[in-house]
Amino acid sequence: MSIIDTIVQGVLLGGLYALFAAGLSLVFGIMRLVNLAHGDLIVLAAFLILLLSSALGLNPFFAALIAAPLMFVAGWALQYFVLNRTLGNDVLPPLLVTFGISTVLQNGLLEAFSADSRRVSIGALEGASTGLGPLNVGLMPLITFLSALTVIFGLNQLIYRTALGRAFRATSDDIVTAGLMGIRPQRIFAVATGLAMVVVTIAALYLGTRANFDPTSGPSRLIYAFEAVIIGGLGSLWGTLAGGVILGVAQTLGAAVNPEWQILAGHLAFLAVLVIKPRGLFPRAVD
Amino acid sequence: MTAMLETRGLRAFYGDFQALFGVDIAVAKGETVAIIGANGAGKTSLMRAISGILASEPGMIVYRDEPIGALAAPDVLARGIAMVPEGRRLFPSLSVEENLLIGAYRRNGEGPWTLESVYELFPILRERRNNPATALSGGQQQMVAIGRALMSNPDVLLCDEISLGLAPVVVRDIYAAFPRIRQTGASIVIVEQDIAQALKVATQVYCLMEGRVTLSGHPEALTREQIHQAYFGAPRHEHH
Numbered sequence: 047m048s049i050i051d052t053i054v055q056g057v058l059l060g061g062l063y064a065l066f067a068a069g070l071s072l073v074f075g076i077m078r079l080v081n082l083a084h085g086d087l088i089v090l091a092a093f094l095i096l097l098l099s100s101a102l103g104l105n106p107f108f109a110a111l112i113a114a115p116l117m118f119v120a121g122w123a124l125q126y127f128v129l130n131r132t133l134g135n136d137v138l139p140p141l142l143v144t145f146g147i148s149t150v151l152q153n154g155l156l157e158a159f160s161a162d163s164r165r166v167s168i169g170a171l172e173g174a175s176t177g178l179g180p181l182n183v184g185l186m187p188l189i190t191f192l193s194a195l196t197v198i199f200g201l202n203q204l205i206y207r208t209a210l211g212r213a214f215r216a217t218s219d220d221i222v223t224a225g226l227m228g229i230r231p232q233r234i235f236a237v238a239t240g241l242a243m244v245v246v247t248i249a250a251l252y253l254g255t256r257a258n259f260d261p262t263s264g265p266s267r268l269i270y271a272f273e274a275v276i277i278g279g280l281g282s283l284w285g286t287l288a289g290g291v292i293l294g295v296a297q298t299l300g301a302a303v304n305p306e307w308q309i310l311a312g313h314l315a316f317l318a319v320l321v322i323k324p325r326g327l328f329p330r331a332v333d
Numbered sequence: 334m335t336a337m338l339e340t341r342g343l344r345a346f347y348g349d350f351q352a353l354f355g356v357d358i359a360v361a362k363g364e365t366v367a368i369i370g371a372n373g374a375g376k377t378s379l380m381r382a383i384s385g386i387l388a389s390e391p392g393m394i395v396y397r398d399e400p401i402g403a404l405a406a407p408d409v410l411a412r413g414i415a416m417v418p419e420g421r422r423l424f425p426s427l428s429v430e431e432n433l434l435i436g437a438y439r440r441n442g443e444g445p446w447t448l449e450s451v452y453e454l455f456p457i458l459r460e461r462r463n464n465p466a467t468a469l470s471g472g473q474q475q476m477v478a479i480g481r482a483l484m485s486n487p488d489v490l491l492c493d494e495i496s497l498g499l500a501p502v503v504v505r506d507i508y509a510a511f512p513r514i515r516q517t518g519a520s521i522v523i524v525e526q527d528i529a530q531a532l533k534v535a536t537q538v539y540c541l542m543e544g545r546v547t548l549s550g551h552p553e554a555l556t557r558e559q560i561h562q563a564y565f566g567a568p569r570h571e572h573h
């Protein structure tokens with residue numbers, strides 16, 4: 047039972063990593079932008095949820111519901127007024143600017159919330175578990191994983207079934223010709239980043255309720271997100287989920303052998319996939 | 334005839350390189366205008382300038398008495414000018430039907446063109462509607478590009494080299510759609526390397542050379558010698 051149990055824990059943990067990664071994957075898929083501040087934006091959203099739930103006494107799920115539109119607006123504005131100006135043929139400006147934003151966010155959060163590590167309390171849900179066949183799994187990890195499935199299913203429906211999604215794909219294919227269709231790429235990009243920030247808020251809810259976080263927690267979340275995206279193949283959201291799951295399973299298996307090996311095992315799995323399939327498991331056909 | 338769309342001394346640049354040197358053309362409502370000229374003459378640059386991809390000054394392009402030279406492509410489209418770009422530029426991630434639908438992303442009010450009427454115009458596209466657009470033959474892809482532009486219900490349709498690289502029968506099929514497009518009252522501007530084809534469909538022809546208009550007039554009024562000289566810049570007998 048214990049190995050199966052470990053794998054199931056890993057799969058569920060993979061849901062969290064997929065949530066970290068989905069926003070990154072969405073933005074990269076549409077505008078080829080790598081946002082180095084992604085992890086810090088997750089932490090920012092976690093603090094926002096913490097603030098709303100502790101200061102106003104709101105249930106964290108409800109706090110996330112309020113934080114999501116705020117984060118959408120922040121993402122929209124960040125993209126429209128800052129990141130759009132960095133996009134072009136040169137890949138360096140967006141990396142430099144988002145790295146700068148990452149530093150600013152970390153220091154801003156440090157200033158506002160101190161270096162103490164925090165946690166969002168979910169009351170009775172914490173540590174609650176439920177039977178899943180013969181297994182006993184934590185309720186929050188299960189909810190996290192189901193949220194990841196829902197988010198990725200929802201994003202795929204949006205991208206492949208709606209007019210906005212068509213505009214996303216068309217803009218990603220050919221920005222000049224998209225303009226000839228009446229699409230304003232700057233707005234499309236702003237909406238995409240806004241959506242990514244909604245996903246970031248969902249990720250932040252589970253990050254903040256699962257473990258302690260502090261203003262410097264962002265970069266390591268960014269790394270997990272990156273690894274999930276790259277394992278899955280750039281631009282494929284289901285691939286990103288698979289990448290998150292592989293990372294999660296590798297980590298829990300590693301930890302089962304030796305608790306110190308958890309992080310290392312994840313990185314090794316990432317490297318192994320890169321060696322065997324450099325373009326990831328499910329690369330986009332068109333590129 | 335008063336012009337619906339005009340360029341007035343239109344100049345356009347790629348960085349420091351000047352592609353157009355004061356081009357004047359006029360397009361009346363419902364008229365079909367052909368732009369001819371050798372490779373590199375500036376035909377595509379003219380189309381790109383009108384459609385808002387290539388920047389120019391406001392008053393250099395006038396549409397329904399409004400200066401539109403400085404507008405971006407989405408704003409030009411919103412006013413009713415749609416383009417079938419050189420090389421078709423279909424979206425590879427989109428199916429045939431999605432390529433058509435994206436043409437209606439910003440519709441120019443109500444109009445004759447819908448998925449249904451585009452499929453009537455080019456029936457083969459209905460059969461291939463769920464294929465990736467790039468899986469079609471060149472001629473079929475060109476039909477998608479034209480249908481996509483029509484989906485915005487344009488008042489002016491700009492077509493850049495729609496016959497390029499296509500077999501004569503396919504070109505004939507594509508041009509067979511033009512009378513139906515003209516029936517909607519739309520003005521059409523076609524860029525053509527195939528002079529005979531251009532003279533056949535157009536009511537007005539402009540010849541470009543090195544970014545300038547070297548000849549213009551009604552097709553019947555122009556002699557082969559005039560066209561040859563305007564096209565190549567040398568009298569016919571001197572050309573090799």
Ligand SMILES: Nc1ncnc2c1ncn2[C@@H]1O[C@H](COP(=O)(O)OP(=O)(O)OP(=O)(O)O)[C@@H](O)[C@H]1O
Binds near residue numbers: 377378379419
């Ligand atoms: N993106 C660009 N950057 C720099 N110069 C360009 C660019 N596009 C076109 N040109 C130059 O502008 C001039 C006009 O080109 P344009 O494409 O308008 O010609 P054209 O008449 O459409 O030719 P063709 O028949 O080959 O399509 C040419 O000298 C060309 O080299």
Ligand SMILES: [Mg+2]
Binds near residue numbers: 377419
């Ligand atoms: Mg051209």
